[in-house]
Amino acid sequence: MPASAATQLIDKLQPATRLLAHYDANARALPWRRPPGSPPPDPYVVWLSEVMLQQTTVATVKPRFRRFIQRWPTIEGLAAAEDEAILSEWAGLGYYARARNLIACAREVVRRGGFPQTESELRSLPGLGEYTAAAIAAIAFGEQATVIDTNVARVIARYHGIDRPLVEARADIRVLAEGMTPPDRAGDYAQAMMDLGATICRPKQPDCPNCPLSSECQAWATGSPERFPAPKVKAARPHRHGLAWWIERDGAVWLVRRPAKGLLGGMAALPGPEWGEESPPQPAAATISHGFTHFTLDLHIVSKAEPLAEGWWQPIDRMNEAGLPTLYAKAVQAMLSRKEALAA
DNA sequence: TAGTCGTGGTT
DNA sequence: TAACCAAGACT
Numbered sequence: 001m002p003a004s005a006a007t008q009l010i011d012k013l014q015p016a017t018r019l020l021a022h023y024d025a026n027a028r029a030l031p032w033r034r035p036p037g038s039p040p041p042d043p044y045v046v047w048l049s050e051v052m053l054q055q056t057t058v059a060t061v062k063p064r065f066r067r068f069i070q071r072w073p074t075i076e077g078l079a080a081a082e083d084e085a086i087l088s089e090w091a092g093l094g095y096y097a098r099a100r101n102l103i104a105c106a107r108e109v110v111r112r113g114g115f116p117q118t119e120s121e122l123r124s125l126p127g128l129g130e131y132t133a134a135a136i137a138a139i140a141f142g143e144q145a146t147v148i149d150t151n152v153a154r155v156i157a158r159y160h161g162i163d164r165p166l167v168e169a170r171a172d173i174r175v176l177a178e179g180m181t182p183p184d185r186a187g188d189y190a191q192a193m194m195d196l197g198a199t200i201c202r203p204k205q206p207d208c209p210n211c212p213l214s215s216e217c218q219a220w221a222t223g224s225p226e227r228f229p230a231p232k233v234k235a236a237r238p239h240r241h242g243l244a245w246w247i248e249r250d251g252a253v254w255l256v257r258r259p260a261k262g263l264l265g266g267m268a269a270l271p272g273p274e275w276g277e278e279s280p281p282q283p284a285a286a287t288i289s290h291g292f293t294h295f296t297l298d299l300h301i302v303s304k305a306e307p308l309a310e311g312w313w314q315p316i317d318r319m320n321e322a323g324l325p326t327l328y329a330k331a332v333q334a335m336l337s338r339k340e341a342l343a344a
Numbered sequence: 345t346a347g348t349c350g351t352g353g354t355t
Numbered sequence: 356t357a358a359c360c361a362a363g364a365c366t
Binding site: 055056057059060092093094095096097098167204235262263264265290291292293294325326327 | 346353354355
C-alpha cells in the first residue's frame with residue numbers, strides 16, 4: 001500500500017477510533033450493553049429494544065423492556081401471544097403501530113426460522129425501517145452498516161459544517177456518515193455515535209470541550225456549534241374536541257376496542273363518536289386535555305346508562321389490566337377522582 | 345414528500 | 356407555560 005493511501009486510511013479511521021475509545025470509557029448502560037469483547041447480543045433483544053426506542057427515550061424504555069422480556073423471554077413466545085396481550089403490554093408507550101408491527105414481525109421471523117442477518121433482508125420486516133434494520137445488522141450481526149438516527153445526523157451535520165435543515169441535507173449526511181463508518185466493531189461504533197449525540201453533541205448546549213471529535217469539527221470551529229443543523233419548521237397543532245361515554249354498572253365500566261388502524265389503532269378505549277373541531281353541547285362530567293403529535297385534544301366525558309357498540313365490562317378495581325393508552329387512562333382517572341370527591 | 349402517529353421529560 | 360425533543364416507520 002502506498003504511503004499516501006495508508007495515511008488516508010488512518011485519517012479516515014482516526015475519528016472513529018477516538019470515538020470508540022471515548023465510548024469504552026463513558027458508555028451509558030443500555031439493555032443489551034455488554035463488556036467489550038463479549039459475544040454479540042441476542043437479535044431478539046436488540047430488535048425489541050430498537051423498536052421500543054423509536055422516538056422514545058431510554059429512560060422510558062428501560063422498565064417497559066424489562067417487563068416484555070420477563071413475560072416473553074423468546075421471540076417464539078412473543079409470536080404465540082394474543083394480540084390483545086401484547087397491545088396491553090405496550091399501552092402507554094405510544095406510537096401503537098410499532099406494537100402492531102412488532103406482532104407481525106415476530107410471527108414472520110418465527111415463520112422464517114429466525115432473524116435474517118443482513119441489513120437489506122432485515123429491512124423487509126414489518127416496522128424495520130432504514131434506521132432499525134441498520135442498527136440490528138450492526139449491533140446483533142456485526143455488519144458494517146451505517147446507522148443514522150437523529151443523534152447521528154446531528155453529529156455528522158456539525159462535524160462537516162452542514163447548516164441546512166436535516167430534511168434537505170439527508171442524502172449528503174448519508175454519504176458522509178458512510179465515509180466515517182469503520183469496518184470493525186460496527187455495533188459499538190453505531191452506539192458510540194448515538195451516545196455522543198445524546199450526551200455531548202446535544203441539540204442545545206453541546207459539551208464540545210469534552211467531545212472526542214471536536215478537533216476537526218467544523219461547527220465547533222465557527223464558535224456557534226448549536227446553530228448546526230438548522231431547525232426544522234413545524235406546523236402549528238390544531239385543537240380538537242372529543243366525546244367519550246362513561247357507562248358504569250356494578251363496579252365495572254364498558255370498554256371497546258378501537259379500529260385496528262389509525263390513531264390508537266387496536267387499543268382499548270372508552271366508547272364514543274369520532275372527534276371533531278367543535279366542543280360537544282352536552283355538559284361533561286369531566287374534561288381532560290391531551291397532546292398528540294399533530295393536534296391537541298379536549299376529551300369530554302359524559303355518563304350514559306346503556307352499553308353501546310361491541311365491548312366488555314372492565315371491573316374498576318382491575319382497570320390497570322385493561323391496557324388503556326394514556327388518553328383514556330387519564331379520562332378514567334378523572335372520572336374516578338370526581339366520584340371520590342362527590343362521595344366525600 | 346409531507347402528513348400521520350403518543351407520550352413524558354427538559355428547557 | 357409552551358416549545359422542544361426523543362436509538363422512526365409508513366403512506
